[in-house]
Amino acid sequence: xxxxxxxxxxxxxxxxxxxxxxxxxxxxxxxxxxxxxxxxxxxxxxxxxxxxxxxxxxxxxxxxxxxxxxxxxxxxxxxxxxxxxxxxxxxxxxxxxxxxxxxxxxxxxxxxxxxxxxxxxxxxxxxxxxxxxxxxxxxxxxxxxxxxxxxxxxxxxxxxxxxxxxxxxxxxxxxxxxxxxxxxxxxxxxxxxxxxxxxxxxxxxxxxxxxxxxxxxxxxxxxxxxxxxxxxxxxxxxxxxxxxxxxxxxxxxxxxxxxxxxxxxxxxxxxxxxxxxxxxxxxxxxxxxxxxxxxxxxxxxxxxxxxxxxxxxxxxxxxxxxxxxxxxxxxxxxxxxxxxxxxxxxxxxxxxxxxxxxxxxxxxxxxxxxxxxxxxxxxxxxxxxxxxxxxxxxx
Ligand SMILES: *Cc1c(COP(=O)(O)O)cnc(C)c1O
Numbered sequence: 001x002x003x004x005x006x007x008x009x010x011x012x013x014x015x016x017x018x019x020x021x022x023x024x025x026x027x028x029x030x031x032x033x034x035x036x037x038x039x040x041x042x043x044x045x046x047x048x049x050x051x052x053x054x055x056x057x058x059x060x061x062x063x064x065x066x067x068x069x070x071x072x073x074x075x076x077x078x079x080x081x082x083x084x085x086x087x088x089x090x091x092x093x094x095x096x097x098x099x100x101x102x103x104x105x106x107x108x109x110x111x112x113x114x115x116x117x118x119x120x121x122x123x124x125x126x127x128x129x130x131x132x133x134x135x136x137x138x139x140x141x142x143x144x145x146x147x148x149x150x151x152x153x154x155x156x157x158x159x160x161x162x163x164x165x166x167x168x169x170x171x172x173x174x175x176x177x178x179x180x181x182x183x184x185x186x187x188x189x190x191x192x193x194x195x196x197x198x199x200x201x202x203x204x205x206x207x208x209x210x211x212x213x214x215x216x217x218x219x220x221x222x223x224x225x226x227x228x229x230x231x232x233x234x235x236x237x238x239x240x241x242x243x244x245x246x247x248x249x250x251x252x253x254x255x256x257x258x259x260x261x262x263x264x265x266x267x268x269x270x271x272x273x274x275x276x277x278x279x280x281x282x283x284x285x286x287x288x289x290x291x292x293x294x295x296x297x298x299x300x301x302x303x304x305x306x307x308x309x310x311x312x313x314x315x316x317x318x319x320x321x322x323x324x325x326x327x328x329x330x331x332x333x334x335x336x337x338x339x340x341x342x343x344x345x346x347x348x349x350x351x352x353x354x355x356x357x358x359x360x361x362x363x364x365x366x367x368x369x370x371x372x373x374x375x376x377x378x379x380x381x382x383x384x385x386x387x388x389x390x391x392x393x394x395x
Contacts, residue, residue, distance in 0.1 A: 020336075031056040032245060034371040036348065043348040044376050046366045048245070051214050051323045052295040053371030055245035059288060060281040067280030075273040079106075080262075083273030091279050094286035095237075095252050099208075099220060100229035103258040105265070106274055110209050110238035110249030111137040112267035117205065117236060117251055118145035120264035122174060127167035129160065129202070131177040131188065138176055138207060147174075154181065157192045164200035173202035174234075179211030179222040183357050183365065185324030187215055191226045205234035213242030214323050219289070219296035225321075233257060239278070244285050246278050295370040299323055302377060303368045309381045314394045318363075325366040327384070329393060335362040338391055345383040 016022045030037035032055035036045045054060055067087075077083030092104040107113040114137035118128060126147040130138065133154040142149060150167050152159040160175070167173050175197055177188045190206065197204050208221045216224030219242070223229045234257060239248030251261060261268060289296075303323050310317050310327065318326040329335045335351030342349055342364075353362035366380070388394035 034369065034373070034376050038343075038348065041346070043343060043346050044372075044379060045348045046368070046372075046380055047348055047350045048367060048369065049210070049241035050245050050369050050371060051242035051299055051367070052219075053299075053369050054243065054285060054295070055371075057244075057285075059284055060244050063284035064277035064281045067276045071276035071280070073277075074275050077273060078269060078271065079273050080269065085276060085279070087276060087279045087283065088273065091274075091282045091286075092250070094283055095250050098286055098289065099212075099223065099235055099252050101235060101252040102230075102255040104250050104252040105258050105261050105268060106279075107249040107251070107267055108271050108274065109240065109247060110207070110236055111140075112271060113236040113238075113249040113251045114138050114141040114207060115144060116141070116265035116267035117234065117261065118142055118147065118174070118176075119266070120260055121145075121257065122147040122172060124148070125171040127170035127173045129163045129167060129173060129175045131155065131181075133181050133183070134176060134178050135182070135207060135209065138178070142176065155186065155189055157189060157196065160193065161196055161200075164196060164202060167202075168200065173197075173200065174205055175202050176205045177207070179206050179208045180215060180322040180324065182210050182324060183352060183363075184318050184326055185320035185322045186318070187211065187222055187225060187321040190222045190228060190232075194226070194228055194231065203233040205236070206232055208235050208237040209241055210322060210324065212237045213289075213296070214299065215321065217296075218293050219299075239282055244281055246281065248274050248278055248282065298370040299368060302370065302372050305374070306366070306368055306377050306381065309377075310384065313381060313385050313388070315384065315388065323368040325368065327364045327366060329362050329364065330360055332362040334391065334393070335364055338387055338393070339364055341387045341391070342383055345387065347380050347383045 026038050028036050028038055032048055032050055035042055075083040095104040118141045122145055124146040127150055128142050128147045129150040130142055131154055132151050150163040152163045180187055212221045213219045215222055223232055234253040236251045307317055307325050316328040332353035335353050339349055339351035349364050349366055351364050
């Protein structure tokens with residue numbers, strides 16, 4: 001039975017490879033951080049989502065170790081049967097406090113939070129109006145929901161208004177958007193989205209995965225940036241990026257919404273609870289951010305330093321309001337050659353090209369972190385400049 005299927009898959013794999021789209025995984029043999037060990041070579045890491053440098057932070061590691069001793073390794077249950085410790089509620093409250101929301105529900109990942117947020121809330125009488133560049137997990141979540149689907153061009157408020165008008169006869173309308181779009185680093189125009197939502201009686205859902213801990217003066221995300229704390233009905237996010245980088249996701253927002261999700265959201269009801277060590281590290285992290293803004297300040301300073309120097313060196317960088325700097329090269333092959341050359345120079349970055357970004361928009365995406373020191377940034381800029389000249393990107 002398997003033989004025909006095996007042929008079918010082998011053909012697909014060969015096609016992916018010949019299109020140059022096969023993803024190889026580079027093996028890291030050290031903890032995550034600014035300086036990592038890849039195939040025996042030390043490289044400076046500029047492609048992790050480790051925005052606040054917490055992935056290997058001693059305070060989080062100690063909290064996790066302590067929780068292992070005090071609360072064990074795993075929960076062996078979903079939340080509503082026998083998988084809720086007092087600590088899960090504590091973490092949910094900490095997340096709500098951080099974002100200025102009413103309540104929070106935890107998931108195994110943000111992919112699950114997004115997969116389980118639409119279907120329990122909306123039916124075929126309703127409408128979801130979604131940004132065209134939203135993350136795959138939002139797209140999948142919308143697919144699982146019976147609501148009518150409307151799409152607007154990335155951050156295009158004229159188009160959003162058109163779609164809101166088209167959806168005006170639906171019972172409820174929900175606008176769904178990423179907080180930061182991960183390929184360009186732009187923040188969604190939440191002030192204008194909120195205005196349109198009010199004008200057309202719609203609700204708003206923002207995925208804060210790349211913005212939480214990063215955007216806004218104290219890293220409280222896009223609602224801080226636009227002075228809309230507590231005003232947005234639904235926020236989702238991950239504990240897998242700025243917030244420690246392990247696993248975990250959440251939905252936070254209006255109390256009744258979170259209440260219904262606890263009753264009806266399938267990835268919550270039918271998937272295991274977060275392990276105690278992850279929960280404990282999360283609690284420690286939010287307590288730390290309550291005490292000090294040091295890491296957010298360092299991340300913001302690092303980002304500004306890097307982007308300013310790269311632009312001064314002559315690189316074409318997309319304007320960013322996050323910790324993502326897209327260095328535009330336009331040519332797919334060039335993006336791959338340049339990333340490979342940079343790795344030889346000890347700088348670990350990733351080149352992206354079609355279909356991950358639009359045709360002719362190939363780039364290298366640099367992700368800044370509070371784990372970077374100025375000397376790391378200087379080395380990165382120097383390597384970019386050297387290779388940029390070598391490959392004719394810089395004159
Ligand atoms: C990374 C990411 C997710 C997925 O988060 P996980 O917790 O890793 O599942 C969801 N949405 C966006 C916008 C992301 O960038």
